[in-house]
Amino acid sequence: METVDTLIHAGWIIPVIPENQVLSECSLAINDGRIAAIVPTTEAKSRFSATEELDLTQHLIIPGLINAHGHAAMSLLRGFADDHPLQTWLEEHIWPAEGQWVDAEFVKDGTELALAEMIRSGTTCFSDMYFFPEAAAKAAFESGIRAQITFPVFDFPSAWGQGPDEYLSKGLALNDDYRSNELITIGFGPHAPYTVSDEPLQRIATIAEEMQAPIQIHLHETAFEVDEAVKNTGKRPIQRLADLGLLSPLTQCVHMTQISDDDLELLKSTGAHIVHCPESNLKLASGFCPVDKLQQTGINVALGTDGAASNNDLDLLGELRTAALLAKGVSGNASALNAHQAIRMTTLNGAKAMGIDHVTGSLETGKAADVIAIAFDELESMPLYNPASQLVYAQRSHRITHSWVNGKCLMHDRQLQTLSEHEIITKAQRWQKKIAGQSH
Numbered sequence: 281m282e283t284v285d286t287l288i289h290a291g292w293i294i295p296v297i298p299e300n301q302v303l304s305e306c307s308l309a310i311n312d313g314r315i316a317a318i319v320p321t322t323e324a325k326s327r328f329s330a331t332e333e334l335d336l337t338q339h340l341i342i343p344g345l346i347n348a349h350g351h352a353a354m355s356l357l358r359g360f361a362d363d364h365p366l367q368t369w370l371e372e373h374i375w376p377a378e379g380q381w382v383d384a385e386f387v388k389d390g391t392e393l394a395l396a397e398m399i400r401s402g403t404t405c406f407s408d409m410y411f412f413p414e415a416a417a418k419a420a421f422e423s424g425i426r427a428q429i430t431f432p433v434f435d436f437p438s439a440w441g442q443g444p445d446e447y448l449s450k451g452l453a454l455n456d457d458y459r460s461n462e463l464i465t466i467g468f469g470p471h472a473p474y475t476v477s478d479e480p481l482q483r484i485a486t487i488a489e490e491m492q493a494p495i496q497i498h499l500h501e502t503a504f505e506v507d508e509a510v511k512n513t514g515k516r517p518i519q520r521l522a523d524l525g526l527l528s529p530l531t532q533c534v535h536m537t538q539i540s541d542d543d544l545e546l547l548k549s550t551g552a553h554i555v556h557c558p559e560s561n562l563k564l565a566s567g568f569c570p571v572d573k574l575q576q577t578g579i580n581v582a583l584g585t586d587g588a589a590s591n592n593d594l595d596l597l598g599e600l601r602t603a604a605l606l607a608k609g610v611s612g613n614a615s616a617l618n619a620h621q622a623i624r625m626t627t628l629n630g631a632k633a634m635g636i637d638h639v640t641g642s643l644e645t646g647k648a649a650d651v652i653a654i655a656f657d658e659l660e661s662m663p664l665y666n667p668a669s670q671l672v673y674a675q676r677s678h679r680i681t682h683s684w685v686n687g688k689c690l691m692h693d694r695q696l697q698t699l700s701e702h703e704i705i706t707k708a709q710r711w712q713k714k715i716a717g718q719s720h
């Protein structure tokens with residue numbers, strides 16, 4: 281018998297690679313944080329002895345979900361300013377509130393609130409862009425989740441820094457601290473083309489290329505952003521980024537609701553990735569990302585929730601359903617973003633955008649054991665013709681029961697293993713009292 285750490289006997293497994301497969305009555309063996317094997321359960325039972333064996337025969341097992349864009353600490357501003365368009369929301373509500381409240385403690389408490397919500401809804405890896413990224417990185421590391429933490433760069437000062445020089449030096453120091461960390465990657469987070477000028481963008485492009493570090497930027501979020509840039513610079517923002525050397529396979533362009541044929545060509549020729557945030561785009565009435573067209577062109581599209589202040593949740597399973605439905609509505613093509621493609625967008629495509637698809641994003645032998653289990657035993661899951669369809673079009677995230685990252689269990693039977701729900705709720709309530717008491 282081969283000894284492994286964990287053996288999960290599953291009803292169904294969608295490994296993502298190979299594509300479009302649903303395995304029935306198979307088992308997943310985990311050892312030393314990695315996937316040791318996926319084999320028929322009859323074989324697994326005679327081949328492996330495990331420290332922990334789980335019978336999840338009414339469950340679907342898939343790779344953990346990857347939230348490719350968010351601002352975790354903004355969970356403390358959930359519901360703070362609803363029903364405004366992006367510009368008003370940011371300039372009249374969110375930035376003043378951030379100026380008043382954001383410090384290292386806000387980021388720690390807000391990130392922990394976000395982590396708990398993300399883990400409970402199946403996220404095993406997330407990308408963050410926020411002030412005090414050292415507090416976010418620490419909270420992420422302590423929770424056991426996998427993360428890409430991008431440090432912010434703006435032209436203007438914030439509580440975290442005075443300007444580009446300080447943002448970059450603090451961010452690079454953070455990168456030194458996490459250089460050999462298996463779970464945390466540090467990247468550059470220039471906020472947007474309209475808040476960062478050419479010189480720092482060019483510097484980011486050069487350093488990121490040297491370090492082979494990811495860059496994430498809000499881009500073409502609204503038609504207004506593009507029109508203003510054309511008026512002021514004569515160029516569309518994506519063309520400006522390309523001219524500054526900022527577009528490459530290291531670049532993650534968040535939102536992209538405005539895409540001309542030239543933009544499409546630039547995305548394709550540079551290998552930049554797109555992070556689609558459908559619910560935030562809908563709520564802020566920002567526009568629609570043409571996902572079907574992008575996928576047909578071969579551009580990698582990952583999925584993100586954006587922050588809870590514009591979504592207003594961090595439920596990636598819900599986001600995946602919105603993305604699948606919206607892709608059909610926007611393209612007028614009912615076969616756009618089918619169930620398997622939607623699952624891939626929320627797993628492997630996210631890993632690819634972050635440059636970690638050799639580590640995670642699919643259930644393949646040798647990859648990290650980043651895995652979730654979803655219970656399919658209630659009436660809302662019946663009848664079960666097609667587990668991929670059921671997951672995307674019918675399932676709710678409260679049926680996600682287990683989660684592992686690098687083989688470590690973060691949620692067991694819906695109980696968080698590394699975070700205290702009680703403490704997180706208490707702290708969120710404390711912030712609510714403080715913020716509501718002074719803001720309105």
Ligand SMILES: CSC[C@H]1O[C@@H](n2cnc3c(O)ncnc32)[C@H](O)[C@@H]1O
Nearest residue numbers: 351374409410411432433471498587
């Ligand atoms: C660089 S720290 C993050 C910064 O971005 C702000 N933000 C949150 N959501 C959006 C969005 O959809 N577009 C642009 N900027 C956004 C957040 O409030 C922080 O100030």
Ligand SMILES: [Zn+2]
Nearest residue numbers: 350498586587
């Ligand atoms: Zn954002």
